[in-house]
Amino acid sequence: MSTAQALSPSSRAESLKKLEETELDVLVIGGGVVGAGSALDAATRGLKVGLVEARDFASGTSSRSSKLFHGGLRYLEQFNFALVFEALRERSLVLNSLCPHLAKPVPFIYPLEKLIDRPYVGLGIGVYDVMGAGRGVPSHHKHVGKKKTLESFPSGKRSAIRGSVKFYEGQVDDARHTMMLARTAAEYGALCVNSTRVIGFLREEGRVVGVKAVDLETGRAFEIRARQVINAAGVWTDEIQEMVGGRGQFQVRASKGVHLVVPRNRINSSTGIITRTEKSLLFVIPWGSHWIIGTTDTDWNLDLAHPAA
Ligand SMILES: Cc1cc2nc3c(=O)[nH]c(=O)nc-3n(C[C@H](O)[C@H](O)[C@H](O)COP(=O)(O)OP(=O)(O)OC[C@H]3O[C@@H](n4cnc5c(N)ncnc54)[C@H](O)[C@@H]3O)c2cc1C
Incomplete structure (x- = not known):
């Protein structure tokens, strides 16, 4: 059938x-x-x-998401272990059994600017990795030195990068x-x-x-x-x-997430990149011949059907 x-x-x-x-x-x-x-x-x-x-x-x-099947590193930082655990279980299901023809694992690095960041970032991604039990992705997370990080991410600023932690997320055409x-x-x-x-x-x-x-x-x-x-x-x-008639159990607060879409040749990297901004985590995600960079998260009060930057 x-x-x-x-x-x-x-x-x-x-x-x-x-x-x-x-x-x-x-x-x-x-x-x-x-x-x-x-x-x-x-x-x-x-x-x-x-x-x-x-x-x-x-x-x-x-059709406007960041196109990741992820456990949500952001939610791990908020200690929402139950949500991360459930999302990682779903990620493994889609990658392994539900739709391996639509979803695939994608490598990311989290570049480190200070060596002192390595234990904190390594611990976070390590816990994330253990919670996902490596299901559906080619390998567990790895600590990478400066030389190898710059080999995989030549556009990275040589003077700023001390190394990275490499791990996998799931990606899908939403x-x-x-x-x-x-x-x-x-x-x-x-x-x-x-x-x-x-x-x-x-x-x-x-x-x-x-x-x-x-x-x-x-x-x-x-x-x-x-x-x-x-x-x-x-x-x-x-x-x-x-x-x-009236409000239900849930109230929805509309928010706007902006992605920048840039041609792939503008950033030389063989993996996706995750880094920290003042407010949140920033994803640089490989998507065909482009990179999707984002996302923001701000309130939106205008036309729900056409959020615009
Ligand atoms: C910027 C951004 C990035 C994201 N990135 C990710 C990600 O990487 N990974 C991830 O898992 N999640 C991500 N999300 C979250 C995810 O995209 C959403 O949770 C999900 O798409 C919501 O799906 P939905 O079906 O609830 O809503 P929608 O996809 O919006 O579907 C609701 C549908 O209801 C229809 N509708 C409305 N009113 C009526 C009506 N009166 N009659 C009939 N139909 C109606 C609408 O036309 C619409 O198609 C992201 C979200 C944002 C905003």
Whole structure:
């Protein structure tokens, strides 16, 4: 059996028709990685599932990430061991079994400016490495001397670098990964449609029993009935929650993350680089013929669909 179905105009039309006619077990709002993943999970449990996305699958944050499957060194610094442990377990699952065709390990170095930093950085990355148990990556972390660091990172400032710690992270094409989740969910019977916006909720005796949606291709409004509705609208979560009436369990604070994308030949390095800024960790990530450098994290109060630097 193949595991991904084409999401074509004809399958969309058919799914829209079925969404209107069927009472679903689960309707998921939002076709980002969370919504597509939820739809796949529910469909593989044999449930009748719908997935509606207002724009296109992965058109939100799920195509604009730093494209790393990582445990989060940043969270380790905050002593959030449970989160790091869970993320590293997920990283190993995606690299080893779930989608080794979409994700791959990528080497990084953490350059050291002062030799005194080596025990602290080495301990942090060492703990990170032990928590990940080396699963899914080619090797454990390594301490590297000045000469070898500069050989792998010739653009590094010779006078500033004393050595480095080398380790691996996972990398993925985020949009492609999300698309594959949606297509695999469709293969398992989920009714997945894009260009379909949820505009309200259906209620009976105080319970949510479905949604009102509009097909943005035709402008036609219709209803979808479902026993459970999952709000996976990412940064739009509060908007959906307001349609139901009031705030939910989670409040989403929109923030903007800026990446600089520069041609690969501007930085001569055979590995990615992680370094510290005043406020956080900075990643220089190899991405095809470019480097992705970032990211920032500041509040954003303007158009959620088009965050701009
Ligand atoms: C700068 C940056 C870098 C990041 N880097 C990483 C990283 O390297 N690794 C990592 O694991 N995570 C990273 N993240 C986090 C990760 O990208 C997000 O957690 C994830 O993409 C969120 O997915 P989502 O499905 O919740 O939201 P989204 O991808 O935003 O999906 C929500 C979807 O809901 C749809 N929607 C909204 N309203 C409606 C409606 N009324 N009807 C129908 N559909 C609707 C939207 O169109 C959208 O497609 C990063 C985040 C940022 C901002």
